[in-house]
Every structure is written in structure tokens, then in C-alpha cells.
Amino acid sequence: MLTKRIIPCLDVTDGKVVKGVKFQNLKGIGYPPDLAHMYEQQGADEITFLDITATSDARETLLNIVEKTAEKIFVPLTVGGGIRSKEDMRAALKAGADKVSMNSAAVQNPDIISECAEEFGSQCVVVAIDAKKDGESWNVYTHGGRNKVDLDCLEWAQKVEDLGAGEILLTSMDADGTTNGYDLELTEKIADQVNIPVIASGGCGTLEHIYEVFSQTNASAALAASIFHYGTYTVNDVKAYLRDKGVLVR
DSSP states (O other): OOOBEEEEEEEEETTEEEEEETTEEEEEEEOHHHHHHHHHHTTOSOEEEEETTTTTTTOOOOHHHHHHHHHHOOSOEEEESSOOSHHHHHHHHHTTOSEEEESHHHHHOTHHHHHHHHHHOGGGEEEEEEEEEETTEEEEEETTTTEEEEEEHHHHHHHHHHTTOSEEEEEETTTTTTOSOOOHHHHHHHHHHOSSOEEEESOOOSHHHHHHHHHHSOOSEEEESHHHHTTSOOHHHHHHHHHHTTOOBO
């Protein structure tokens, strides 16, 4: 059985890490390289750096901050936000990213997934899916959760796997920042639908929430922000708790 990964998330805008609720009311937290280094020291398996306003502001990813962050850590770094082309992905990898996440561009031009997978390898290609419940299904959203797309989340997850994505970063917009727990129903459906790793994101507020997402779904990793940014728990706290519960972690 594969060990489960714990991934602190750095949502970045204007060069600062921020945190909001349901993608709104963002508050400044700190400087990305410093936080990334601290979380690595705590035992993080990976770091995710998302420039959350690059796409909506129609600008490039903050590659200078990405470079400084990559220089501070040795664990894998995933970078997303403002990735619109194969050239953007190449630039992010050159800046120090190990994997690159795309959302809006992939929805608008799905061929970019296969193009990047062929050029850089599937292991480098992460497709981020921001989903919000609509009746009995979930809709995909782009541009940092601002634009609703007429696209079913489960169908899209299957398509991105077929196109060559190596991983899915699945964020529940309904749960994001609420600290009320991951969307277990959504995560379970997506993780059962595809054969590539699924990172659960959105809603983590307690140690129990991370245990729930691993014990009740086939998620490969849990991404969290609030519990780490506000010092509620360290990554080591999470891993110790999971080990006591019998969950295999690194």
C-alpha cells in the first residue's frame, strides 16, 4: 500500500501567502519561501504553490518568488496559476518546480494536457479541478473559482486522466477555508473514478478530517492550509496522529 502524503498549500497573490474562505476574503499570512522552508522542516512531503490571481488578472506566474521558494526546499514543489501554455510550464519547471498544475487553460484547451505530458512526462502534469456542487452533481469552475463552466466534474476528471495528466488536485469550493472537513462524497467519487493519484483539498480543520479523507476515500494525499498557517497543528502533529490511527505516512 502506498504511503499517504501531507501537502501544505501556499495560495499566493502579490507575492504573499494568503488564506480565504470559499475563495473569498483573502488575508495575508506570510512570505512563500519562509513558509515553505518551515513546513519542510516539519516533515511536509511536498509543497504546493498556487498563484491564485495570475489567471484572473491575466498575468504571468510569479516566477521570481517560485525560484526563491524552490531554493529553500528539497521536497517536491508543485506550481500553479497562470499556466497557459507548454512554454509557461517549461518556465515554471526551469524556475524550480517539480510539477506544474493547470486548471483554466486545461479546460479551455484540453490538448494542452497531452502536449505537456508528451513534452515533460505525465509525472510533471497536475490538473487542478475546482468543483462546486450543483444539485446532485458538481460543476467545474475556472479563473480562481470565478467562472462556472458547463462541465461535469466526474466526466472532466476521467478526461484529464485519458489525456495524460499524472495527478489531480481536487478542491471543493463548498468546503474551502471553512475548516469543516473535506468533501468526502466528492473526493470518494473522483478517487474511485480515476487511476491516477487524487489530492484532496478544501475544508481541513482538524486532525480527524485528514484521517477521514484517508480512511473513507482513496485519496493519495491531503492538502491543507489553515491548520498549518495559523499554527493549529504542525505537519509532524498530523503524521503522528495518522500513524496512531494505522495510516501509512512517510
